[in-house]
Amino acid sequence: MPDRKQTYDVLVAGGGNAALCAAITARQAGARVLLLESAPKAFRGGNSRHTRNLRAMHDAPNAVLTDAYKEDEYWDDLLRVTGGNTNEEMARMTIRASSGVFGWMKECGVRFQPSLTGTLNLGRTNAFFLGGGKALLNAYYLTAERLGIDILYDTEVISMNIDDGSVRSVDITYRGFPETVYARCVVASCGGFQANLEWMREFWGDAVDNFVIRGTPYNRGRVLKNLLDQGVAAIGDPTQCHAVALDARAPKFDGGITTRLDSVPYSVVVNKHGDRFYDEGEDVWPKRYAIWGRLIAQQPDQIAYSICDSKAFPLFMPSVYPAIKADSVGELALKMKLDPAKVIATVDAYNAAVVPGQSFDNLKLDGNRTEGLTPNKTNWARTVDKGPFYGYPLRPGITFTYLSVKVNDKAQVLMDNGQPAGNLFASGEIMSGNILGKGYLAGFGMTIGTVFGRIAGQEAARRARN
Amino acid sequence: MQETEAVLNARREMEICNACRYCEGFCAVFPAVELRREFTAGDLSYLANLCHGCRGCYYACQYAPPHEWGINVPRTLAEVRAESYVEYAWPQPLAKAFERNGVVVSLVAALSIALMLLIAMAIAAPGQFFAARGLQPDSFYAVMPLWAMQIVGLGTFGFSLFALGKGAVNFWKDAGAKQSITISAICIAVWDAVTLKNLGGGGDGCNDNAESFSMRRRYLHHAMAGGFMLCFAATTVGFFYHTFMGWAAPYPFISVPVLLGTVGGVLLVIGTGGLFAMKLVEDPMPAVRRLLGGDVAMLVLLALSALTGLLLLAVRATGAMGIVMAIHLGFILALFLVLPYSKMVHGVYRSAALLRRAVERDMKPLGGE
Numbered sequence: 001m002p003d004r005k006q007t008y009d010v011l012v013a014g015g016g017n018a019a020l021c022a023a024i025t026a027r028q029a030g031a032r033v034l035l036l037e038s039a040p041k042a043f044r045g046g047n048s049r050h051t052r053n054l055r056a057m058h059d060a061p062n063a064v065l066t067d068a069y070k071e072d073e074y075w076d077d078l079l080r081v082t083g084g085n086t087n088e089e090m091a092r093m094t095i096r097a098s099s100g101v102f103g104w105m106k107e108c109g110v111r112f113q114p115s116l117t118g119t120l121n122l123g124r125t126n127a128f129f130l131g132g133g134k135a136l137l138n139a140y141y142l143t144a145e146r147l148g149i150d151i152l153y154d155t156e157v158i159s160m161n162i163d164d165g166s167v168r169s170v171d172i173t174y175r176g177f178p179e180t181v182y183a184r185c186v187v188a189s190c191g192g193f194q195a196n197l198e199w200m201r202e203f204w205g206d207a208v209d210n211f212v213i214r215g216t217p218y219n220r221g222r223v224l225k226n227l228l229d230q231g232v233a234a235i236g237d238p239t240q241c242h243a244v245a246l247d248a249r250a251p252k253f254d255g256g257i258t259t260r261l262d263s264v265p266y267s268v269v270v271n272k273h274g275d276r277f278y279d280e281g282e283d284v285w286p287k288r289y290a291i292w293g294r295l296i297a298q299q300p301d302q303i304a305y306s307i308c309d310s311k312a313f314p315l316f317m318p319s320v321y322p323a324i325k326a327d328s329v330g331e332l333a334l335k336m337k338l339d340p341a342k343v344i345a346t347v348d349a350y351n352a353a354v355v356p357g358q359s360f361d362n363l364k365l366d367g368n369r370t371e372g373l374t375p376n377k378t379n380w381a382r383t384v385d386k387g388p389f390y391g392y393p394l395r396p397g398i399t400f401t402y403l404s405v406k407v408n409d410k411a412q413v414l415m416d417n418g419q420p421a422g423n424l425f426a427s428g429e430i431m432s433g434n435i436l437g438k439g440y441l442a443g444f445g446m447t448i449g450t451v452f453g454r455i456a457g458q459e460a461a462r463r464a465r466n
Numbered sequence: 467m468q469e470t471e472a473v474l475n476a477r478r479e480m481e482i483c484n485a486c487r488y489c490e491g492f493c494a495v496f497p498a499v500e501l502r503r504e505f506t507a508g509d510l511s512y513l514a515n516l517c518h519g520c521r522g523c524y525y526a527c528q529y530a531p532p533h534e535w536g537i538n539v540p541r542t543l544a545e546v547r548a549e550s551y552v553e554y555a556w557p558q559p560l561a562k563a564f565e566r567n568g569v570v571v572s573l574v575a576a577l578s579i580a581l582m583l584l585i586a587m588a589i590a591a592p593g594q595f596f597a598a599r600g601l602q603p604d605s606f607y608a609v610m611p612l613w614a615m616q617i618v619g620l621g622t623f624g625f626s627l628f629a630l631g632k633g634a635v636n637f638w639k640d641a642g643a644k645q646s647i648t649i650s651a652i653c654i655a656v657w658d659a660v661t662l663k664n665l666g667g668g669g670d671g672c673n674d675n676a677e678s679f680s681m682r683r684r685y686l687h688h689a690m691a692g693g694f695m696l697c698f699a700a701t702t703v704g705f706f707y708h709t710f711m712g713w714a715a716p717y718p719f720i721s722v723p724v725l726l727g728t729v730g731g732v733l734l735v736i737g738t739g740g741l742f743a744m745k746l747v748e749d750p751m752p753a754v755r756r757l758l759g760g761d762v763a764m765l766v767l768l769a770l771s772a773l774t775g776l777l778l779l780a781v782r783a784t785g786a787m788g789i790v791m792a793i794h795l796g797f798i799l800a801l802f803l804v805l806p807y808s809k810m811v812h813g814v815y816r817s818a819a820l821l822r823r824a825v826e827r828d829m830k831p832l833g834g835e
Contacts, residue, residue, distance in 0.1 A: 042532050049528050052488055111669065113491035130668045131526030132488030138525060138677040256528045258485035314832055318503045320485040 002150035004174070004181055008034040009464035010457070011170055011183035013157040013223055014190035015039060016046030017133070017446055018428025020140035021453025022187045022460065023149050024108060029461035033149045034183065036172060038156040038190070039218045043254075044137065046191050047215035047400055047429065047445075050256035051133035053126040054450060055443035057099040064102070064112040064127045071095050074125075077441055081290070085437025093409055094435060097451040102127070104454070109139035122286055126443040133446075157223050160186055162230045165415060166422035185423040185460035188413070189453060192401035192429045193221020194241060195253065200401075203238045210302035212246050212397045214260075217253040224405065224430055232421070233406035233414045236433025242440040243293025246397030248303060249321045258320040261392050264292060265380050266312035266362070268350050269394070271299040274333070274342030276350065281379035284365065290440030297396040304394040305336050307347065309386045315362050323390040332389045349373065351383040400445065404433030411456035425460050427452035467507035467553055467640060472545040476510045479542050482535060483523075492522040493664040494823045495543070500831035511553075512641040514546035515812070515819040518664040520672035520683070524752040531751070540752035548757055551811050554640070556632035563807035568759025571804050575767055578803065579796030586610050586792040598785040603714040609788040610795060612708070622802040629806035634814050642818065643825040651824035658824070659817045662687055676749055683744065690737025693772065696730025716782055727775060734772035738765045764809040771797040 010026040012019045015037025023035045037044050057074050058065050074095045078086060102112075111130040122128075129136040144151060152174060159171040167186045172179050193199050195217045200208045228234050250259035264280050265288070271277055278295050282288055296304045307329070326332035333343035353370035360368055360382060370376045405413050405426050412420035413431075428449040435448060467473055483489065483499055490496040495517050502509060521540050524530055529537040548564070555561035563570045586609045587595050599605035607615075658664065662684050665672050670679035704723040707713040717724050742765045745758065774794035781790050804810070 042530075113668070128491075130491045131522060132486075132528065134528050135488075135522075135526035142678055251534060254533065256486075257488070258482055258529075314503075317487075318481070318484045318832065320482050 002034065002152070004034075004152075004179060006032075006182075008032050008150075008181070008183040010034070010185050010187060010460045011036065011181065012187045012189055012457075013160070013170070014046065014188070014428065014430075015044045015151075015153075016189065016191065016428060016449065017048035017051070017136065017140070018430075018449030018453040018456075019046075019187070019189035020137065020144060021450050022189055022425070022427050022457035024140060024144055024147065025454045025457030026187075026461040026464075027144070027147045027149050027457075029458060029465075031185075031461035031464050034181065035144065035149055035151045036155040036157055037151065037153050039153065039216065041153045043216065043218065044141070044153060045134060045216075046219060048133045048137055048449070050215050050254075051129075051136075051443075051446050052257065053122065053128045053443040054101075054446040055098065055126050055441060056101070056447065057095050059099070062102070064114065065124065067124045069125045074098075077125075077287070078435075078444070081287070081439030081441050082437050083439065085439075086435050090409055091435050094448060094451045097454075098447045101450050101454070105450070108143040110136050111139070122442060157190065157226075159226050160188070160223065160230075160424065162227075162232070162421065162424070164422075165419065167424050184464035185425065187411075187456045187460050188223050188227065188405065188424065188426040188430050189428045189449070189456070190223045190430060191216075191219035191221070192241070192432070193224055193403065194219060194398045194401045196220040196222075199225070200398075204297070207297060207302050210395060211297070212248075212250045212255065212259070212395050213253045214244070214246065214250075214255055214257075214397045214399050215253075219400070219429070221401070224403070227405050227413070227424075231416045232424075233416050233418070234403065235406040236402040236404045236437065238401070238403040240402040240433070240436075240438045241293075242290055242399035242402075242436075242445065243297060244289050244397045244399065245292035245296055245304070245306075245394045247319055247321050248393035248395040250395070250397065255397075260289070260397065261306060261319055261394060262289070262316040263306045263308055263312070263319075263390075263392055264288075266315045266382075267306040267308040268347055268377075268384055269304050269306050270338070270343060270346055271304050272301050272338065274339050274346050276346060276373070276375065277304075279375045279378050281369070281377045281381055283379075286442050290442070292394075293396040293398065296394055302396055305338060306392045306394055307332060307343070307384065307389065308391075309384045309389050311382060311386050312384075313390050319392065321392075323392055325388050325390055327387050327389070329384070329389055332391045336391050336393060347384050350377070350381075351385060354381050354383050399440075400429045400432065402433035402436050402438070404429075404431045407431045407434055407452070409455075410459050411452050412459065423460075423463060425456035427456040467511040467546075467550060469507055470549055472542070472549055473507050473510050476514065476542050476546045477505050479537050479539060480505050480510065480513065482529060482537060483539065486529075488528075489523040489526055489539075491668040492526070493518065493520060493667070494658070494820070495539075495664075496523070497831070498823055498826065501826060501829045503832055508641040510546055511550040511637070512819050512822055514543040514550060515637070515641070515815040516664075516823060517543040517547070518662065518816070519544060519752075520665050520667050521749075521752045522667040522673055522679075525673045525677050538752060541754055544754045544757060547812070547815075548754065550637070550641070550815065554633045554636035554815070555807065555811075556629050556636065560629075560807055563804070564760070566759070567757075567808060568761075568763040571760060571763035571767055571800070571808055574804050575770075575797060575800035578800040579793050582610070582792040582796035582799060583789070585614060586788060586795075589614070590788060595788045596785040597788070598783065599787065600783050601716055601718075603716075605782075605787070606715055606791060609791055615795070618799060619802065622799060623805075626802055626805035630811065630814050633806060633811060634818055637815050637818050641822070643822040645825050647821065647825055651821060651827070654824040654827070655817060655821040658820045659813075664820075674744060674748065682740070686737045686740035686744070688737070689733045690741065690768065693730045693733030693735075693737055694768065696726050697734065697772065697775065698730075700724070700727035700730060719779075724779065728779060731772040731776045731779075735769055735776070738769040738772070741765055742769070761809050764804075767797065767801060767804070771801055
């Protein structure tokens with residue numbers, strides 16, 4: 001049992017990837033480290049438990065990544081998804097640092113899968129953890145225990161008490177009982193606020209009732225709010241988040257990866273009125289999946305329906321909930337409680353607008369498109385006419401929010417006056433908004449968490465020991 | 467396979483796994499899952515027997531208990547696997563032996579030893595059961611005539627092999643590949659079975675000890691299986707020596723059958739002892755409690771077969787030879803008898819499942835990232 005009365009060198013709030021990277025790095029730099037995870041041990045790891053990969057720059061193929069993925073291409077991808085809503089200097093620093101994390105990760109026991117094969121694979125840009133994010137966390141926790149980091153589960157940070165630009169003490173609840181702990185430096189790595197539905201409601205209104213929170217129910221943004229209330233500078237639009245299209249039947253929290261649906265590029269997607277509302281084939285799915293949560297959030301009642309025929313059905317990942325199946329489009333619409341006449345009209349209009357003649361290729365932008373529709377479908381457009389027909393109801397699935405504490409490239413948290421706080425650092429989702437203003441790139445959250453976790457741990461340890 | 471509760475639960479879990487696929491680097495089960503969208507009961511039996519129980523997926527699973535979905539693939543597939551042993555057993559009335567298998571194996575062992583002791587005592591000349599015979603030729607057969615050993619041994623072993631064969635055919639009809647079997651598929655399956663590739667967990671072994679990885683189980687199983695095969699080879703060489711060369715047992719220590727048997731026996735003791743010790747400390751969550759009895763009984767039976775064999779080697783020139791040999795033969799008889807009605811059947815079904823996996827190796831996963 002750790003002695004909680006001592007003054008630690010570094011206190012890390014959080015128990016996910018960013019927190020563990022900070023804690024282990026600080027410990028390796030010689031600091032005495034206390035890590036506080038609000039979840040019980042079985043659910044430790046925040047959203048990292050549900051992750052699978054990390055987007056990494058590399059100039060040549062290596063054991064886990066094929067081909068090359070250079071800084072400029074990575075930056076271009078980020079620029080495109082964020083629509084320029086990012087910080088180039090910090091983003092490029094993160095991108096460059098991502099190429100150098102593998103050796104350290106492997107030393108910490110993280111194992112990678114040989115690069116993936118299969119359709120639309122991310123094997124060139126993303127390194128996949130063998131067994132996924134929970135296996136990665138298991139490795140980090142084993143390493144943290146081996147190095148002698150004190151870990152407390154069921155321990156929530158209530159307040160980081162800032163006075164004169166520095167955190168003087170940290171109020172926690174340890175297994176439900178209030179306590180105060182002390183550390184020379186503090187790292188906040190405890191996620192966004194997406195699981196705090198009341199806070200979300202302030203920005204989204206009652207639409208929040210139709211959101212699914214994909215990740216941990218423990219990310220309630222308590223530390224984020226606490227810091228912003230104490231004069232820490234905020235960055236990011238509170239409505240911006242990583243939001244994907246999920247099966248509407250998913251559990252409200254913690255459904256993780258399996259409830260997502262990849263059917264959109266091969267489907268016609270309609271809202272509750274039976275109208276199409278966005279180009280389903282705009283780009284390959286790994287570059288588009290993260291805009292669809294927001295698109296659906298903007299539809300009436302925050303719901304949409306993906307409709308495809310039996311030609312398209314085998315092309316996407318099987319879903320956890322069975323597809324709704326019918327012999328005709330009208331019957332399918334009825335089963336999904338949509339107006340059959342309207343849906344039939346939409347599908348008929350779509351079918352009539354498909355430009356025939358191109359060969360279909362689901363591995364690339366194949367140029368199969370519609371003509372004369374608003375909006376048009378610009379790739380993989382094929383007629384929906386070969387029964388049986390399949391449908392899925394879709395909801396916005398929130399992964400994490402981007403409203404953040406502002407940091408500099410040393411992971412130091414900045415106060416409203418622009419000055420860095422004396423001993424407060426941040427890594428992971430809680431500062432993701434510094435780089436991600438909107439949109440998302442698959443595996444970039446883990447990149448930010450790993451890179452900034454390492455920096456925060458390094459800087460906090462150095463400062464604590466000076 | 468019948469649609470039992472275990473099968474229904476396995477289907478539920480496999481459908482979730484198929485939508486997740488994070489574990490595809492651990493073993494053959496998940497790549498096999500990715501080839502299909504729907505799982506027949508036969509498919510689930512195939513997957514259950516393909517699972518080597520390495521536990522990697524349990525500790526890596528974001529949906530493991532206490533998550534509301536409670537995904538526990540090693541336990542779920544072990545349940546289906548146990549049911550598949552009952553389903554494919556031949557003749558069917560003997561499938562009952564799989565219920566309370568630990569008791570059955572223990573009883574068969576006890577009765578076999580008693581039978582062998584009775585035969586040996588009845589056959590040995592009055593007052594000669596405890597006689598020291600040194601290493602004179604045919605000394606063993608003064609206690610147990612060769613014809614008796616051969617009739618009982620070949621009879622029971624032959625029956626067991628036949629029963630295992632019938633089980634394998636039943637498995638293949640229900641859960642085998644639909645495509646034809648090629649030579650290369652057989653080679654791959656044999657390699658995977660012999661090397662226990664699927665206890666490799668993608669490189670660092672199994673989760674023998676909670677979240678950390680080790681090669682313990684794989685190496686211990688190698689010792690056990692290798693030891694078993696060496697002992698079997700020793701017996702076969704001895705049979706060959708006697709029948710075709712006319713060389714009568716006992717053979718000197720430096721001889722092919724005795725060396726094979728000694729090394730095999732020691733490996734068997736190490737393997738079974740180690741695996742037994744692991745069962746004492748392992749996390750019970752990814753395992754099925756009710757199967758523990760049969761598993762442990764089989765480990766103990768193998769260990770005692772080996773130990774009594776080694777003991778027989780040590781005391782064969784003394785007056786203890788008669789009783790030790792009778793007990794050793796009792797254990798071997800029990801082993802032959804329970805072969806098709808114990809944990810030992812996993813070797814057959816798992817190899818068959820590996821063969822189906824090898825046959826299907828070029829099929830493409832459905833969907834994908």
